[in-house]
Amino acid sequence: MRREFNSRLFSGMAFLTGARIVGSLCIFATTLLITRQFGADMMAKYAVYLAIASVLSVLLPCGFHAIGSMLAAEYVSQDNPAMLRAYIGYGQKLIFGTGLLVAGTAILLFSIWPDSQLHKYGLISAFAVPSAVAMALIYFNSSILIGLQHPFAGQLPDMLLRPLLVILVTVLFAGFVPDIETWTFLLAATCIFWVTASLLWLSLRRHSGSGPVDPASFKKEKKKWWQIAPSWALITLLWDYFIEIQILLASLLFASFEIALLHICFRMRQLAGFGMKALYSLLMPKVFAANAIENDSEAQGLIRLSSRVAFVYALAAWTAVALAGPFLLGLFGEQFRQGHEVLMIIMATLPIRALFGPAPAVLGMKRNQNRVLQILVLALFVSIAVLIATHQSVGLTAVAIGYLAAGVVSTLLMWFSARQKTGINCAAWA
Structure with a gap:
C-alpha cells in the first residue's frame, strides 16, 4: 500500500514538474519573440501590464485564495459540503466586488487627472484590471481544487494551457500581423486569462459541494475567514513576490x-x-x-x-x-x-x-x-x-x-x- 502511494506521489510530482517546465519555457519563448519581433517598447508595456495585473490579483481576493486549499480540505474531511460551496461562492463574489471597486477607482483617477503622468498607464490599466480579476479567480478556484485533492485539474490550465495559448497567439501575430497595435496584443492576453479562468470554474463546478447552509454557521465561519484571510494576502505578496x-x-x-x-x-x-x-x-x-x-x-x-x-x-x-x-x-x-x-x-x-x-x-x-x-x-x-x-x-x-x-x-x-x-x-x- 505504501509502495503504491509513493509511486503515485512521485509520478504526480514528475508530471506536474514537467508541466511547469514546459509552461516556463513557453513564457520564456514568448518574451524572446515579443522583444525581437515587436520591439522593446511592446515588451516593456507587456511587462508593466503583467506586473500590475499580478500584484492586483494577489490583493483582490483579500487572502481568500491563499487559505482556499486548507479550508476546502477541512470542510471535506468534516463532511460539510454546504459550507464548502458557501465559501466558494463568497470568495468568487468578493473578487468581482473588489475588481469593480478597483476599476471604478482607476476610471475616477484618470478622469480627474487626464493629462498627468498617470495617464500614460491608462491603456495598460484598461486591460490589466480585468486580467487581474481573471487571475484572482484562477488562483482562488485552483486553490480549492488542490484542497479537494484534484491537483492536476487545479494547476494544469494555468501552468501549462495558458502559456501554450500565449505562445501560439504570439506566433500567429508575428507571422500574420507584424505591425500589431499594443491594445490588440493586450486584448488577446486578457482573453487568454479569462479562457483559463472559465476552464477552472467549469472544473470546480463538478467538484464543489451542495446543499443549504445554516445562516448561523455561515456567519460564524465568515467571521473566521476574515480573521485569517487578510494576513495571508500580505504573506502571499511577500512570499510569492520576494524575488521581484x-x-x-x-x-x-x-x-x-x-x-x-x-x-x-x-x-x-x-x-x-x-x-x-x-x-x-x-x-x-x-x-x-x-x-x-x-x-x-x-x-x-x-x-x-x-x-x-x-x-x-x-x-x-x-x-x-x-x-x-x-x-x-x-x-x-x-x-x-x-x-x-x-x-x-x-x-x-x-x-x-x-x-x-x-x-x-x-x-x-x-x-x-x-x-x-x-x-x-x-x-x-x-x-x-x-x-x-x-x-x-x-x-x-x-x-x-x-x-x-x-x-x-x-x-x-x-x-x-x-x-x-x-x-x-x-x-x-x-
Missing part, C-alpha cells in the same frame, strides 16, 4: 546588465523550485485533511515524508545547477557566465528550505498566520540591510547574500515557531 522585490531594490543600485543577470539567476531558482511546489501541492491537502480530524500522527508522517523527498530533490537540483550552471548562463551570452557564483548562492536557499520543511503551511493550518507575516517582514528587512551594507564591497553578490540571509532567517524562525506553537517538527530529520 529583490530585483526592484537591485535596480536602484546596479546597471542594466547586472539586473538582467540577476533576473536570469532568480528565474533559474524558480524553475528549480517547481519540483518542491508540485510535491507540496500533492501532499499538503492530505496534511490539512488529517489535521482537520485531529489525526496528528498521520499529519506528522505526511509532513516528514514531504520534507525528506523535498530535501533529496533540492540537493539534486542544486548539484545539477552547480554542474550545468555555466552552460545554462552561457546560453544568454558568454558575459553571463560570470554570474555562476551569484546563481549558486541564490540556489542554496532551496535545500535549506527543504530541510526544515513546510513550516509556513503548518503554522497556517494551526491559525498562526500572523507569526508567518511577522517573520517574512523581518526577512525582508534582513535582505535590505545586507544589500545596503555589502553592495559596495561585493557588488551584485550582495543581492544573492541578502536573499540567502533572508531565506535562512525566515526558514529557521518558521521551523522553530511551528515546533513551539504546534508541537510539529517539520524538519526532514524528525
